[in-house]
Amino acid sequence: MRFRSKLPDVGTTLFTVISRRAQEEGALNIGQGFPDYPIDPRLGEALQAAVAEGRNQYAPMEGVVELRERIAAKLAASYPIAVDPLAEITVTCGGTEALYDAIQTVVSPGDEVIVFDPAYDAYEPAVRLAGGRCIRIALAPPRFRYDWDLVRARLTERTRLIIINNPQNPCCTVAGRDDLEALAGLIRDRPVSLLADEVYEHVLFDGRRHASVLAHPELRERAFVVFSFGKTLHATGWRVGYCVAPAPLTAELRKVHQFNTFSIAAPLQHAIARYLAAAPDAWSGLSAFFQAKRDLLAARLRGSGLEPVPAAGTYFQLIDYGALDGAADVEFADRLIREAKVATIPLSPFYADPPRMTLLRLCIAKQDATLHDAADRLLKFAGRL
Ligand code: GLN
Numbered sequence: 001m002r003f004r005s006k007l008p009d010v011g012t013t014l015f016t017v018i019s020r021r022a023q024e025e026g027a028l029n030i031g032q033g034f035p036d037y038p039i040d041p042r043l044g045e046a047l048q049a050a051v052a053e054g055r056n057q058y059a060p061m062e063g064v065v066e067l068r069e070r071i072a073a074k075l076a077a078s079y080p081i082a083v084d085p086l087a088e089i090t091v092t093c094g095g096t097e098a099l100y101d102a103i104q105t106v107v108s109p110g111d112e113v114i115v116f117d118p119a120y121d122a123y124e125p126a127v128r129l130a131g132g133r134c135i136r137i138a139l140a141p142p143r144f145r146y147d148w149d150l151v152r153a154r155l156t157e158r159t160r161l162i163i164i165n166n167p168q169n170p171c172c173t174v175a176g177r178d179d180l181e182a183l184a185g186l187i188r189d190r191p192v193s194l195l196a197d198e199v200y201e202h203v204l205f206d207g208r209r210h211a212s213v214l215a216h217p218e219l220r221e222r223a224f225v226v227f228s229f230g231k232t233l234h235a236t237g238w239r240v241g242y243c244v245a246p247a248p249l250t251a252e253l254r255k256v257h258q259f260n261t262f263s264i265a266a267p268l269q270h271a272i273a274r275y276l277a278a279a280p281d282a283w284s285g286l287s288a289f290f291q292a293k294r295d296l297l298a299a300r301l302r303g304s305g306l307e308p309v310p311a312a313g314t315y316f317q318l319i320d321y322g323a324l325d326g327a328a329d330v331e332f333a334d335r336l337i338r339e340a341k342v343a344t345i346p347l348s349p350f351y352a353d354p355p356r357m358t359l360l361r362l363c364i365a366k367q368d369a370t371l372h373d374a375a376d377r378l379l380k381f382a383g384r385l
Helices: 014-025 041-052 065-078 094-106 123-129 148-154 177-187 247-260 266-278 286-301 329-340 368-384
Strands: 089-093 112-117 133-138 159-165 193-197 223-228 240-244 307-309 316-320 359-363
Touching: 014 329, 041 266, 065 089, 065 240, 065 266, 089 094, 089 247, 094 123, 094 159, 094 193, 094 223, 094 240, 094 247, 112 123, 123 133, 133 148, 148 177, 159 177, 240 266, 286 307, 286 316, 286 368, 329 359, 329 368
Parallel strands: 112 133, 112 159, 159 193, 193 223
Antiparallel strands: 089 240, 223 240, 307 316, 316 359
């Protein structure tokens, strides 16, 4: 039998490929986004306590109630909004599962989904597995602004979903309330749902405030909004995220979730619930924490030819190597792995039709010593060019 792939052109995710390359070449990996410092020891202790207490059997399909109550309290404190923890919150296996579930919930064969490039790599395969088609709209470097007139021109009878990512990975940009207003105006009279990937909700720089779709009453009514404790608690390996959506949408999402992962690791959910009870504002210092790291790395690289591009949010930083070299970003990134021994993420693979650009993404969720090490290696390499 000849097996027919459903995703013939999809390879291994770039983050995994780059992490592998980093290992092969003994390079410092500041590509894939994950912290290299420990979690709060109280979170680890909470996990041990949850296991010792016997929280080792299936969690409720929707998520542990205590955790969903803590999430509702967190949303109320952050935005402030009232979310029903029982009817509107579903705990998922990281943000990725929430994205997948929401896409399967909304998209049917023949539907179109608007996605903005550079688009996080999990969106399009999920749309295609649902039988849909992505309409990819490029955000142009260096500012990566939304052009809402262009979006209007791409809406059709078949448009069923728009996916936005704010703060945006990998651009490190932040959309404002005015963007949400423009978006709301566009889809007001259309049967279009919204999927908002807001996993970097707590990492905005220079005094910016996050404009969550949940805080926009009109958009919220038709939105699935995705969050991640991996980002917020520096624990990407725990794979605990959640989706917030109005009760009727949540009921539909859970039909997918229950047959996808069913429920998420019980001890992890109890641990996070317990930790948030003890540290109810655990996330409040995140912007300042990452801003200091952004500033450290940017100050080290400025003037080197590997120029930091001002970052408004996320735990990434773009650098522009255009002054040093005109090579394509994928090649330049591989050269950095081999010669500078630093692994970074090129941007063009996140575009359907990449513009000319010379940008790489660096992860700043690293110990200061790691960032200094990365800067030392990059400066030495730039000096040789
Ligand atoms: N979110 C991470 C990043 O942007 C990658 C997660 C993954 O490897 N799938 O780097």
